[in-house]
Amino acid sequence: QIAVANAQELLQRMTDKCFRKCIGKPGGSLDNSEQKCIAMCMDRYMDAWNTVSRAYNSRLQRERANM
Amino acid sequence: QIAVANAQELLQRMTDKCFRKCIGKPGGSLDNSEQKCIAMCMDRYMDAWNTVSRAYNSRLQRERANM
Amino acid sequence: QIAVANAQELLQRMTDKCFRKCIGKPGGSLDNSEQKCIAMCMDRYMDAWNTVSRAYNSRLQRERANM
Amino acid sequence: MDPSASGMGSVDPRLRHFIEVETQKQRFQQLVHQMTELCWEKCVDKPGPKLDSRAEACLVNCVERFIDTSRFIVKRLEQTQKSKAGFSESLSD
Amino acid sequence: MDPSASGMGSVDPRLRHFIEVETQKQRFQQLVHQMTELCWEKCVDKPGPKLDSRAEACLVNCVERFIDTSRFIVKRLEQTQKSKAGFSESLSD
Amino acid sequence: MDPSASGMGSVDPRLRHFIEVETQKQRFQQLVHQMTELCWEKCVDKPGPKLDSRAEACLVNCVERFIDTSRFIVKRLEQTQKSKAGFSESLSD
Numbered sequence: 001q002i003a004v005a006n007a008q009e010l011l012q013r014m015t016d017k018c019f020r021k022c023i024g025k026p027g028g029s030l031d032n033s034e035q036k037c038i039a040m041c042m043d044r045y046m047d048a049w050n051t052v053s054r055a056y057n058s059r060l061q062r063e064r065a066n067m
Numbered sequence: 068q069i070a071v072a073n074a075q076e077l078l079q080r081m082t083d084k085c086f087r088k089c090i091g092k093p094g095g096s097l098d099n100s101e102q103k104c105i106a107m108c109m110d111r112y113m114d115a116w117n118t119v120s121r122a123y124n125s126r127l128q129r130e131r132a133n134m
Numbered sequence: 135q136i137a138v139a140n141a142q143e144l145l146q147r148m149t150d151k152c153f154r155k156c157i158g159k160p161g162g163s164l165d166n167s168e169q170k171c172i173a174m175c176m177d178r179y180m181d182a183w184n185t186v187s188r189a190y191n192s193r194l195q196r197e198r199a200n201m
Numbered sequence: 202m203d204p205s206a207s208g209m210g211s212v213d214p215r216l217r218h219f220i221e222v223e224t225q226k227q228r229f230q231q232l233v234h235q236m237t238e239l240c241w242e243k244c245v246d247k248p249g250p251k252l253d254s255r256a257e258a259c260l261v262n263c264v265e266r267f268i269d270t271s272r273f274i275v276k277r278l279e280q281t282q283k284s285k286a287g288f289s290e291s292l293s294d
Numbered sequence: 295m296d297p298s299a300s301g302m303g304s305v306d307p308r309l310r311h312f313i314e315v316e317t318q319k320q321r322f323q324q325l326v327h328q329m330t331e332l333c334w335e336k337c338v339d340k341p342g343p344k345l346d347s348r349a350e351a352c353l354v355n356c357v358e359r360f361i362d363t364s365r366f367i368v369k370r371l372e373q374t375q376k377s378k379a380g381f382s383e384s385l386s387d
Numbered sequence: 388m389d390p391s392a393s394g395m396g397s398v399d400p401r402l403r404h405f406i407e408v409e410t411q412k413q414r415f416q417q418l419v420h421q422m423t424e425l426c427w428e429k430c431v432d433k434p435g436p437k438l439d440s441r442a443e444a445c446l447v448n449c450v451e452r453f454i455d456t457s458r459f460i461v462k463r464l465e466q467t468q469k470s471k472a473g474f475s476e477s478l479s480d
Contacts, residue, residue, distance in 0.1 A: 006416045011367065013424055016332070019363045021434070026336065026355040030362040037434075042367055044434035045427065048446055051438070052423045055450040056415070073323045078274065080331055083239070086270045088341070093243065093262040097269040104341075109274055111341035112334065115353055118345070119330045122357040123322070140230045145460065147238055150425070153456045155248070160429065160448040164455040171248075176460055178248035179241065182260055185252070186237045189264035190229070 014045045081112045148179045236267055329360055422453055 022037035030038075089104035097105075156171035157164075164172075244259035245252070305313075337352035338345070398406075430445035431438070 005413075009416075009420050011364075011371070013420060015360075015364050015367055016328075017424070017427065018367070019332070019360055023336075023356075023359050023363065026333075026352060026359040028355065030359055030366065034359075035366065038363055038366060039370060040436065041434045042370065044431055044438055045423070047438040048427050048431055048442075049419065049423045051443055051446045052426060052450050053419050055447045056419060056422065056454070059451060059454055072320075076323075076327050078271075078278070080327060082267075082271050082274055083235075084331070084334065085274070086239070086267055090243075090263075090266050090270065093240075093259060093266040095262065097266055097273065101266075102273065105270055105273060106277060107343065108341045109277065111338055111345055112330070114345040115334050115338055115349075116326065116330045118350055118353045119333060119357050120326050122354045123326060123329065123361070126358060126361055139227075143230075143234050145457075145464070147234060149453075149457050149460055150421075151238070151241065152460070153425070153453055157429075157449075157452050157456065160426075160445060160452040162448060164452055164459065168452075169459065172456055172459060173463060174250065175248045176463065178245055178252055179237070181252040182241050182245055182256075183233065183237045185257055185260045186240060186264050187233050189261045190233060190236065190268070193265060193268055 010046075010049060014042055017045060018042055077113075077116060081109055084112060085109055144180075144183060148176055151179060152176055236264055239267065240264060329357055332360065333357060422450055425453065426450060 018038050018041035021041055022034050085105050085108035088108055089101050152172050152175035155175055156168050240260050240263035243263055244256050333353050333356035336356055337349050426446050426449035429449055430442050
């Protein structure tokens with residue numbers, strides 16, 4: 001349940017961020033350059049999500065070790 | 068219950084958006100031009116809400132027809 | 135329960151606001167000037183929270199008196 | 202036939218009152234957080250060593266105008282919904 | 295072993311159907327609110343005496359492109375997850 | 388007399404532990420989403436073909452500084468609340 005909710009939250013935030021970044025004025029279709037932008041944006045967003053996840057995890061582990 | 072929650076959500080988002088748009092520096096009262104701006108803003112926001120609702124609905128129906 | 139949830143909400147919004155305001159480009163440590171900025175920011179944010187709380191309270195009491 | 206209302210029927214009236222008061226408190230608090238964020242952005246651009254009287258006055262006005270705006274919108278919405286029912290129908294749909 | 299699903303097992307099928315429909319409605323409404331806010335920012339800069347045809351067309355396009363974007367992302371995500379499982383593992387962790 | 392705690396009293400300790408762990412996981416995930424959004428804005432202005440080492444380092448620093456800020460605020464808040472109780476009273480009101 002939590003994994004699903006988590007994936008949905010990621011999806012929702014990513015869609016919002018990449019739509020704002022890649023779609024200037026919404027036209028009659030999602031053109032090729034917009035699709036490329038969205039693909040790149042979502043890859044970078046997931047990279048960022050993974051990096052943040054790892055950094056936060058390692059921080060928590062360092063803190064636990066110091067307790 | 069859902070209809071009430073839905074109306075409250077619309078109200079809250081509309082109040083926030085129109086307050087930000089119409090009240091530059093908050094003064095000692097809600098003056099006439101601010102009231103006009105809010106009235107216009109809320110009408111347009113509800114127009115937008117209705118248009119978005121219809122467009123999303125028709126999109127979902129087209130998708131269902133294609134399944 | 136509510137008091138705890140309330141304090142957490144205040145904490146979360148304050149952290150977000152003051153981090154955005156005081157940390158331009160995140161560096162290798164929280165330096166002295168950043169710490170001073172955060173301290174000042176959180177004091178002013180709590181002042182604002184208290185002022186807003188009081189103003190809203192007095193407004194509600196005035197309205198009740200007029201009913 | 203409101204399910205939550207009927208569910209409340211068998212509940213001790215004192216507990217019911219307690220829940221209602223707590224719910225109101227929570228709504229009050231939620232609005233305080235929302236207004237603090239909004240009015241902070243409008244009135245406190247650069248946090249100084251103390252909250253000066255201008256920022257303080259701006260915050261109070263900001264709360265008053267926000268509530269005015271909220272009351273104005275609700276009142277006007279009720280008037281509009283009486284004259285044309287189209288909006289309320291699409292909402293409760 | 296989905297706890298909510300097993301919890302639903304003893305529930306009257308008609309109530310179950312009612313809950314599912316209500317949940318879907320709620321998701322629909324939530325997305326309408328989200329898209330209204332987003333597309334309002336993109337399409338209605340200065341609210342005028344009426345919603346002109348250009349803003350109206352922009353709003354419709356905005357909804358269509360937003361759904362396109364959402365479908366595109368989900369589709370691409372499913373393809374990516376098939377080829378490398380690293381992301382899904384870290385997610386369900 | 389915490390109602391949720393007393394409600395948990397009759398619950399199997401293993402289920403209780405499971406719920407606590409799940410709640411912690413959820414808080415962790417929520418903060419990851421929040422920090423990703425915030426640090427994405429600070430560090431990844433224009434998404435390129437890959438996440439370069441500068442953006443990567445900025446993201447790691449951003450997480451570390453955000454946690455620092457959060458810890459700093461909590462610590463300072465505890466100190467302030469000891470010296471003057473006015474704030475905590477108005478909060479629990």
